[in-house]
Amino acid sequence: MQSIEQLSDKIGVRVKGVDLSAQLNVDDFDFIYQSLIDHKVIAFSGQNLSPEQHVAFSQRFGTCDVHSNNQYLLDGFPEILVLSNDLRDGQPIGVVDAGVEWHSDLSWQIDPPLGSILHCLKTPSTGGNTGFINMAAVYRELPDHLKMMVENLEGVHCVSKLLNPRVTISENRVNAREFYAEQLEKHPPVTHPLVYRHPESGEMILFASPRFTIGIADIPQDEGQSILDELFDVLEETNARLEYQWAEGDVVMWDNRSVLHCAMGGYSYPDIRLINRTTVLCSETTRLQRVV
Ligand SMILES: O=C(O)CCC(=O)C(=O)O
Ligand SMILES: [Fe+2]
Numbered sequence: 001m002q003s004i005e006q007l008s009d010k011i012g013v014r015v016k017g018v019d020l021s022a023q024l025n026v027d028d029f030d031f032i033y034q035s036l037i038d039h040k041v042i043a044f045s046g047q048n049l050s051p052e053q054h055v056a057f058s059q060r061f062g063t064c065d066v067h068s069n070n071q072y073l074l075d076g077f078p079e080i081l082v083l084s085n086d087l088r089d090g091q092p093i094g095v096v097d098a099g100v101e102w103h104s105d106l107s108w109q110i111d112p113p114l115g116s117i118l119h120c121l122k123t124p125s126t127g128g129n130t131g132f133i134n135m136a137a138v139y140r141e142l143p144d145h146l147k148m149m150v151e152n153l154e155g156v157h158c159v160s161k162l163l164n165p166r167v168t169i170s171e172n173r174v175n176a177r178e179f180y181a182e183q184l185e186k187h188p189p190v191t192h193p194l195v196y197r198h199p200e201s202g203e204m205i206l207f208a209s210p211r212f213t214i215g216i217a218d219i220p221q222d223e224g225q226s227i228l229d230e231l232f233d234v235l236e237e238t239n240a241r242l243e244y245q246w247a248e249g250d251v252v253m254w255d256n257r258s259v260l261h262c263a264m265g266g267y268s269y270p271d272i273r274l275i276n277r278t279t280v281l282c283s284e285t286t287r288l289q290r291v292v
């Protein structure tokens with residue numbers, strides 16, 4: 001029988017009593033889906049999943065994304081992106097520094113995904129936590145003048161770090177500048193309303209992140225940056241957050257439409273962290289909606 005246990009006051013639950021390696025019945029799947037919508041981050045302990053089973057579970061939610069950073073897709077499983085600091089023959093086997101600033105996955109695309117599903121295969125002896133922030137709660141916490149200001153504005157989102165004054169380029173990535181310049185050519189900036197409505201919970205969501213929101217459309221650059229500074233100060237302050245400490249065999253999924261997340265770091269080679277990730281795309285009915 002499924003049950004949930006709260007992981008923090010305002011975001012996240014652990015779902016118990018389900019085995020994700022099995023073909024889930026409709027009742028179990030509906031329970032999991034509703035827990036995701038209600039609590040935004042759902043965690044499962046002790047899951048022994050093959051890559052096939054990880055992909056099969058993910059596909060219950062929708063079509064899986066194949067990440068454009070195709071260097072680190074798992075052999076034979078293009079739906080799985082490997083996150084790791086491990087090396088093989090001196091070369092990284094996965095993305096070393098994925099998600100080290102607060103972000104919503106792929107918000108730099110026109111249709112951001114529904115969620116990501118991470119399966120933890122190896123934890124370092126210290127560090128390696130993942131932080132989550134409830135962006136519906138953050139919207140509610142905005143002071144009135146900011147709420148009014150953001151209502152009609154569009155954020156500019158871009159994957160390339162070259163255009164973002166808030167991030168630094170990692171020393172760990174080989175040929176980082178060339179990599180980000182190429183990325184900018186392949187993925188020019190897109191815009192999203194700063195406030196979206198969640199299609200399933202109906203909540204208003206502040207949709208912006210220090211990693212991918214590089215400015216505000218149609219207003220001068222310095223004004224845009226100071227509005228973003230004010231918004232991101234609220235992220236620092238909010239208590240609608242969770243810092244998840246991984247154990248091997250954990251599966252964690254987040255609603256990418258309504259949370260920001262961040263890899264907290266704090267470990268280094270040869271202390272190994274290894275996580276397989278899938279990302280599920282939205283459908284017409286689950287994509288974020290303009291408020292209008
Ligand atoms: O490794 C983590 O803790 C999170 C990485 C991340 O941002 C992601 O998988 O989307
Ligand atoms: Fe991420």
